[in-house]
Amino acid sequence: MDTGTHIVMGVALGGLATLDPVVQNDPTLFNAVLAGTIIGSQAPDLDTILKLRNNAVYIRNHRGITHSMPAVGLWGIAIPSVIYAFAPEVNFFHLWIWTFLAVILHVFVDVFNAYGTQAYRPFSKRWVAYGFINTFDPYIFLLHLIGIIAWNLGADPGYTFLILYFVIALYYVKRYFDKHEMVKKINGYYRDVEEVVTSPTIRHNVWRLAITTKDKFYVGRAVSGHIVIVDEFQRKPLPDMPIMNKAIQDDNMDAFLSFSPVYRWEIDEYDHYTEVRLIDLRYRSKGRYPFVAVVTLDDDLNILSSYTGWIFSEEKLQKKLDALPT
Template sequence: MDSGTHLVMGVALGGLALSDPIVAQNSMTFSAVMAGTIIGSQAPDVDTVLKLRNNAVYIRHHRGITHSIPAVILWPLAITGFLSLIVPGANIFHLWLWTFLAVFLHVFVDIFNAYGTQALRPFSKKWVALGVINTFDPIIFGLHCIAILLWTFGADPVITFSILYLIIVFYYILRFAVQAAVKNAVRNTIQDEDCVIVAPTMRFFYWRVAAKSKTHYYVGRAYGRTVNIHDKIEIRPIPNTPLVDKALSDSNLAAFVSFSPLYNWEISELPSGLTEVRLIDLRYRSNDRYPFVAVAHLDDDLNIITSYTGWIFSEDKLQRKLQIGSS
């Protein structure tokens, strides 16, 4: 989920902590727990700073080790230790318990996004991505804001946030049902599919569709059970040549391949004499473009002159990024 949603979830969990008599009867413990749930709800996303280094590192590691099983154990311990120094009168066990719930909830809800997490590390580096909730879901965010506002105006926090999470559980179940209906509609449309990926959007009934048959990729949108295929792309095996092998060894393209399960490729000669190898993720079609790409420019001696991976919404901006990389 996005940082804003994680924040309001941390506040809501802090309010729900008042159901714990130890928290409710001790103002110091409540203050520490509220801080713990807010910090814990944000802590796993500290790896966002990797984007300051480059997109390749960010794509490979975001929601990786910081969302792993060891991290879910270590984050609450570190946060509890820090807060116990600031709020010495707080009950440490209950502070740890609610902070742990905040960290666990952060990682758990991220599993339901299309991006997913490596939540099973160190046992598996597989990305767990159920793809039923958009990274920013206005309904989930809005319900939390309403519940927090009601609490601010005097509503009982335990009752308010208990009802909130019962509604959200029902909402998740409903999203799974809608996703299943969309997948069935895609299978009925394509018939010989090998792989179907449907990803949520901010609108409840609209889904992005990317599918693969034995011979073609299909990209489109679904509204409920109505599927519109916008692009049908013939599957071509990527050439097994020294040029391609060299390009795929680049950190930007390697990061892209590790992240993208469904992509097309293009190889073209540039006016400058360089050769461009471009990989195109088919899951994120927007305004007739595929904005998530990885590109490498190579010379005749197979030296990588420049490369880039990331979300780019115009060709001019992509070329500027590549020029910066080669300078």
Template sequence: MDTATHITMGIALGGIATLDPTVATSSTVATAVMFGTVIGSQIPDIDTVLKLRNNAIYIRHHRGITHSIPAVLLWPIVLSGIIFLFFPSVPFSTLWLWTFLAVFLHVFVDIFNAYGTQALRPFSKKWVAIGVINTFDWVIFLTHLVGIFLWYFGAEPGPLFIGMYCALVFYYLVRFAQKLVIHYKIKKLIPDVTNMIIAPTMGFTSWRLAIVSKQRFYVGRAENGKVEILDEFLRKKLPKSDVISAAKVDPNLSAFLSFSPLYRWVIEEYNDHYEVRFIDLRYRSNDYYPFVAVVKLDEELNILSSYTGWIFSEEKLKEKLKWT
């Protein structure tokens, strides 16, 4: 989920914590626990700072080790220890419990995004991405804002947020049902489908589609339950060539391949260089595929420049690659 939603979830969990008698009877404990739930709801995304280095490192590691099983166990201990230094009278076990729940909730809700997490590490590096909730979901965010607003004006936070989360469970079930209907319609439309990615958008009835059949890739959308194919490409096996082998050494392309499960590739040969481009098919936007990895090599297959990440025009891509 996005940062703003994670913050509101931390506040909501702090409100639920008031059902704990230890928290309810002490404003000091309540304050410390609120710090724990709000910070705990954010801490797994500390790896966002990796973007300051470069996109390749960020793509390869974001929502990786910081969202893993060891991290979920370690973050609450570290955060509770730091907060305890400022609130030494607070029972450490209470502070740890609610901080742990905040960290766990963060990782748990991220699993339902299309981006997903490596939540099963160290047992598996597989990306767990159920793909029924968009990274920013306005229903979830506004529901939390309304709950916080009602709390501010005197509503009992414990029952309020428990009821709110029960309603959101139903919302999640509706999203699962929507995805299942689209899955069924795709199977009916393309009988030889071998894989499909059905990803939510900010629109409640709008989904992005990336589909693999035995011979083709299909890219489309589902609007109000109606499936529409927008692009299709022949599946071509990646050749075993010196150009591809040289390009794969590049960290940007390597990071892209470690993250993207569905892509097509293009090799262009020019007078004095080669261009190898990998295009993620999951993110079609305004007739453009903005998530790419591009490697430029000279005639001796030395890497001249490369880029991976989000780019929305060829002009911007050339700037990134410092092409003239």
């Protein structure tokens, strides 16, 4: 989920903690728990700082090890321990339980969007992305805001957020069945489907679809359950040729390959250089595929420039790349 949603979830979990009699009867512990749930709801995204280094490092690592099982355990111990150092009179066990729950909730909700996490590490490095909740879901965010406002107006926070999370749980179930019905329709139409990647949008009834069959990739949209295919591409493996073998050694392209499950490739020759481009098919928007990896090489297969990330115009992409030879 986005940062704002994780913050309101942390606040909501602090309110829910008032159902715990030990927390409810100790104002100091309540404040410690509230701090723990807010910090715990943000901690796994500490790897966002990697953006300051470069996109390749960020893409390869974001929602990776910081969302893994060992990291969840470490966050769950480290955060309450630091808080406890400033408030040693509070009940550590109850502080730990609620803070740990906040960390778990952060990772848990992240697996339901299209970006996903490597939540199964160290047992598996595969990306877990169930793809039926948008990274920013306005319904989930607004429900949390309503609960927080009701709390400030005097409503009991424990029961308010208990009801709120019951409603959100039903919403998750509905979204799961929405996706299930779409996948069922697609499998009924294409007999050789290997994978269907769904990417919900901010609009509740609009989904992006990337379908992998034995021979083709299909890109489509689902609007109110009606599925439309807007693009199709031949499914071709990366060619075993010197220029491609060199390009995929580049850090930006290697990061893209570690993250993207559905992509196509292009090789374009120009007067003084050759461009190799990988294009993620999951995020088609306004007729473009904005998530790409690009490498340019000279005739001697020296890498001239490279980039990976989100680009919404060709002009901006060229600005991101280093100056090409004339």
